[in-house]
Amino acid sequence: MRLTRYFLPVLKEAPAEAEIVSHRLMLRAGMIQQLAAGIYNWLPLGFRVLKKVERIVREEMDRAGAIEILMPTIQPADLWIESGRWDAYGPEMLRVLDRHERRMLYGPTNEENVTDIFRRHVKSYRQLPLNLYQIQWKFRDEIRPRFGVMRGREFLMKDAYSFDLDAEGARRSYDTMFVAYLRTFRRMGLTAIPMQAESGPIGGTMSHEFQILAKTGESHVFYDQAFEEIDFSAAELDIEKLKSLYAATDDKHDPARCPVPPERLRTGRGIEVGHIFYFGTKYSKPMRATVTGPDDREIEVEMGSYGIGVSRLVGAIIEAHHDEHGIVWPESVAPxxxxxxxxxxxxxxxxxxxxxxxxxxxxxxxxxxxxxxxxxxxxxxxxxxxxxxxxxxxxxxxxxxxxxxxxxxxxxxxxxxxxxxxxxxxxxx
Amino acid sequence: MRLTRYFLPVLKEAPAEAEIVSHRLMLRAGMIQQLAAGIYNWLPLGFRVLKKVERIVREEMDRAGAIEILMPTIQPADLWIESGRWDAYGPEMLRVLDRHERRMLYGPTNEENVTDIFRRHVKSYRQLPLNLYQIQWKFRDEIRPRFGVMRGREFLMKDAYSFDLDAEGARRSYDTMFVAYLRTFRRMGLTAIPMQAESGPIGGTMSHEFQILAKTGESHVFYDQAFEEIDFSAAELDIEKLKSLYAATDDKHDPARCPVPPERLRTGRGIEVGHIFYFGTKYSKPMRATVTGPDDREIEVEMGSYGIGVSRLVGAIIEAHHDEHGIVWPESVAPxxxxxxxxxxxxxxxxxxxxxxxxxxxxxxxxxxxxxxxxxxxxxxxxxxxxxxxxxxxxxxxxxxxxxxxxxxxxxxxxxxxxxxxxxxxxxx
CATH class of the missing domain: 3.40.50.800 (Anticodon-binding domain)
Structure with missing residues (x-):
């Protein structure tokens, strides 16, 4: 690409609103332009990086056996009423009335819709396991969007959903995603530490956040220093060991119950780039997503969901890869x-x-x-x-x-x- | 891909709601699933075709020198108030209030936003010509969505915007897109006839629609039979000849003034798959998108915009390529x-x-x-x-x-x- 025919509006000074280095550098390098609070245009250079990140995420999902679909951004309220989240989800959900005064919303996540796809088409245990994913824009109406694309309102997210016959299968699906996530982040030059986390509005009994360590991280994190000794680029990762090591965000960390002796406990700030959930039948039960089992019994499927913040990763990569002169892209995501x-x-x-x-x-x-x-x-x-x-x-x-x-x-x-x-x-x- | 591990929910019977063959076949082949009126989930097989169509559109835009960006789906009302379209655009615009009661909308098209990007960053005639495009979801709240993805409410569209110093440059940009469109559709196995058309809510003085002939087309079209003699796959197309040939949709066709003798006038139904507009300073004037010209004078830029219905094309291709047993994909877009x-x-x-x-x-x-x-x-x-x-x-x-x-x-x-x-x-x- 010839620069004389390209559109690369670099800035000498970063606008005052940019508090963190990735936001400053993305503005200065002409990667993004703010359209409204937490809503950004992706200019040519930023768009190319976003596509590179998206491609790595896609390749690792495909490799893990997940199948890509695409769900619309605007959804009817019905399914959310059925699951109970229409009322439970707070003001972060962008609600809309269409011209016929029907209640709609801009999907902040898609457990309901994908469960509906599943229940309409999958009838037998022989069609399991199944993992459907998409890479699609989401909207969460954050009260105070900030940090550029790191905490935007409209953001690109990969969301995957697994369906299994029983808890053991669901655990296998969860572990497959767990490893795929470590590979995905590694390919972008990032070391993500998996941390036990709260499930929040998604719900469920087991959940891990994947946190990149960075001074500008929004969460306070605690972890066993053993993580610093792990070779995350190894071909085979010992997932049982990884899951047994202590690491937690501050909402989950309780000093009185922390199993790691103080001299081995590290603390820092983290940027959440992925979050995975095992929530069993939380959606399949109210929405009646069942299959016929080997013994002809109707069985509510066991589900999990798995998110990666694709647009946020562009900022997170810059937080991890820059110097005083600017960005230092890892080759895999360089524009x-x-x-x-x-x-x-x-x-x-x-x-x-x-x-x-x-x-x-x-x-x-x-x-x-x-x-x-x-x-x-x-x-x-x-x-x-x-x-x-x-x-x-x-x-x-x-x-x-x-x-x-x-x-x-x-x-x-x-x-x-x-x-x-x-x-x-x-x-x- | 092994079918036992894939998700291909084919149906024996098409649901009764499907009126046209492409809609029936997309449902039967497990390509899409309706979520709400005019809003569809893209299941794995459909998603693959959508991506193939998107890729051809992208390659031809890149080849024509357009530069890819990505604009958000949700936009603030401000820019539309500035251009005068906040009031002028009818109930097809999906309007939203965010949690702070700010007026927002789901972009049905993006002239305002792209003009804002331009005016913030481009200051000199030396940076022209410029053509910025994106492939992004749009929402138009059709009163009666139908025909599956052919007339949906949420749809994937490629929209490009050209900026030139003068009318002559703008005409060249228009012609470049004109040829790129014929190439794009040709690569998908489609012959699109360019027709003089009304500009509608986009505005402007020159406009062509690209129509695929099909019995199920929504427009009544009239054209010189000379179109049937043109080799649209030729390396070089005579654009002046193409533009001089008569072809028009019924809202533009006036039998009393038609220059084609009745024996050479063909009529049929068409599916609009692309629409291009030259509208001069319609947006650059109210939004003050100017550059400094060679003589240091401030000049309002001349603009055009260029749309292709990417998701609609999936249906249009099926309308053109099927038999009594099902779909017959051209190789370029086969899943x-x-x-x-x-x-x-x-x-x-x-x-x-x-x-x-x-x-x-x-x-x-x-x-x-x-x-x-x-x-x-x-x-x-x-x-x-x-x-x-x-x-x-x-x-x-x-x-x-x-x-x-x-x-x-x-x-x-x-x-x-x-x-x-x-x-x-x-x-x-």
């Missing part, structure tokens, strides 16, 4: 892999070299943002550092004379002068 | 390319052959739906014909004895017995 800076678009030899590199990288399938603007070098470098692409290539007159360009790794800052063939070999390796 | 039927999962030699073909096709990147169910052959064949995958492979005991499987092309019905290597060669060619 482009390479930034190509032509220092002198007015110099034919620089432009010839930059154009050739651009064409060859594009042809090889590398995502390149090519700064072909007529701007000062300092502006171009600052923009590249701010938007944090993993690799920066600089084409300047001195290097070109010697047949060299510079490759800079954003994360380490390491710079190497390379001839174009060596550069391509390195980036395409 | 899976191949259906693999194991006639006898209880026969080890059949199962070994089917499993091998499944593994090899999957490894080669072919999307396969593998019917490994313990069901009667008739049920399996009927399901495959109903869901309309381009190729069906049947593995049965007689063929396997001779080392053969059957390949059936859904569209022609042509069947060939092939040994597995020849089959793979043919499908992977």
């Amino acid at each position: 482009f892999r390479v930034g190509l800076v032509n220092l002198r678009p007015d110099d034919p030899s620089c432009t010839a070299m930059a154009e050739e590199l651009y064409a060859r990288l594009c042809n090889a399938g590398v995502e390149v943002l090519y700064d072909d603007r007529d701007e000062r070098a300092g502006v171009k470098f600052a923009t590249m550092d701010l938007i944090g692409l993993p690799f920066q290539i600089t084409v300047g007159p001195r290097g070109v004379k010697e047949g060299k360009v510079e490759l800079k790794e954003r994360k380490s800052g390491a710079r190497t002068d390379l001839d174009p063939e060596a550069l391509l070999a390195r980036l395409l390796a | 899976f390319r191949v259906g693999l039927v194991n006639l006898r999962p209880d026969d080890p030699s059949c199962t070994a052959m089917a499993e091998e073909l499944y593994a090899r096709l999957c490894n080669a990147g072919v999307e396969v739906l593998y019917d490994d169910r313990d069901e009667r052959a008739g049920v399996k064949f009927a399901t495959m014909d109903l869901i309309g995958l381009p190729f069906q492979i049947t593995v049965g005991p007689r063929g396997v004895k001779e080392g053969k499987v059957e390949l059936k092309e859904r569209k022609s019905g042509a069947r060939t017995d092939l040994d597995p290597e020849a089959l793979l060669a043919r499908l992977l060619a």
